[in-house]
Amino acid sequence: MKSLFKFILNHIPRPLLIRLSYIVQPIIAWWLKGNTFTDPIDGRSFRSFLPYGYNKQRSNVLSPSTLSLERHRLLWLYLQRETNFFTAPAKVLHIAPEQAFFSMFRKMKNLNYITSDLHSPLADVKADICDLPFEDHSFDWVFCNHVLEHIPNDIQAMKEIFRVLKPKGTAILQIPQDLNRATTFEDNSIIDKKQRTEIFGQYDHVRVYGRDYFDRLRNVGFQVEEVDYTLQFTTEEIKKYCLAQGEIIPICRKI
Known part of the structure; x- marks a missing residue:
């Protein structure tokens, strides 16, 4: 299988x-x-x-x-237990909407839920993440998970997310990350799909993020909290929910 x-x-x-x-x-x-x-x-x-x-x-x-x-289930548990996401009125932008969340978020009456992507059939608005067609300070929440590793100019994408996020808003910007690597590795000369899969983990990834990912976000303007939410669960719960021990959720706020 x-x-x-x-x-x-x-x-x-x-x-x-x-x-x-x-x-x-x-x-x-x-x-x-x-x-x-x-x-x-x-x-x-x-x-x-x-x-x-x-x-x-x-x-x-x-x-x-x-x-x-694993990342979806961990984030869901974090949102459910640590935030008012499921109850407070909020305007939400979901970039490259994930199926795991899409139908659930769409049903939530407290959310003004907008999805955006260049190619996804789940997107309400077809748009480039580096040039979002939304006004400044538009959203209370922005979800952009496992997207930035696909984007050649990830800093510009981060700047756009920061721009459209409201003051006191929160962005969840998960990425695949090698926490044993201090600095991010990227090499634009690698274009062969098989080689990209071997080096970056997926044929359409352009980098492997290290721990300096959080500093990239801070340099754009975000206040970043590096949350290892798996610490809140027993070994039995981690197995039951099939979570990835030690995975970090980047909670990015605009102050």
């Missing part, structure tokens, strides 16, 4: 993959129902989760119901 999922991820364009998933997902969720792992986003449990990964496949990480990964 791992080799099949790896082939699908590396050969089917993401917009098509999103559309196909809505057909296949209900069948897989029914087939895998059980009691071993629980997706906290919708509360459903399964005997196993699905594998996922463009290069090295990780076992039991993709939820059969919401299609959430």
Whole structure:
């Protein structure tokens, strides 16, 4: 199964993959129902989760119901337990909207929820992240998760997110990160897809972020809190929810 999922991820364009998933997902969720792992986003449990990964496949990480990964479930738990996101009125921009959140956020009556992306079929507004078509100080929340590693000019993208965020607003800007690496590695001369997958972890990534990622955000103007929210859970809970021990959530605020 791992080799099949790896082939699908590396050969089917993401917009098509999103559309196909809505057909296949209900069948897989029914087939895998059980009691071993629980997706906290919708509360459903399964005997196993699905594998996922463009290069090295990780076992039991993709939820059969919401299609959430470790980072989605961790963020959901953080928002649910530590913020008023689910209750307070807010205007939200979701860049490259994730399926794990899309339908749930869309249903929330307290949110004015807007999605944006150049290619995603889930986007309300087709736009370049480096040139967002929104006025300054427009949003209480901005979600932009696992996007910046795809963007050649990531600093400009960060500046645009900062610009459209309201004062006292919060941006969640998750990225794949090597916390053992002090500085970010990028090499624009690497254009071969296989080589990019080997070096950057995915064929369409342009860098591997190190711990200096947080300083990049601070230099743009954000106040950044590096939250290891997995510390709030027992070993049993981490296994139950299939979380990634030690993953950092960058909570970025505009003061």
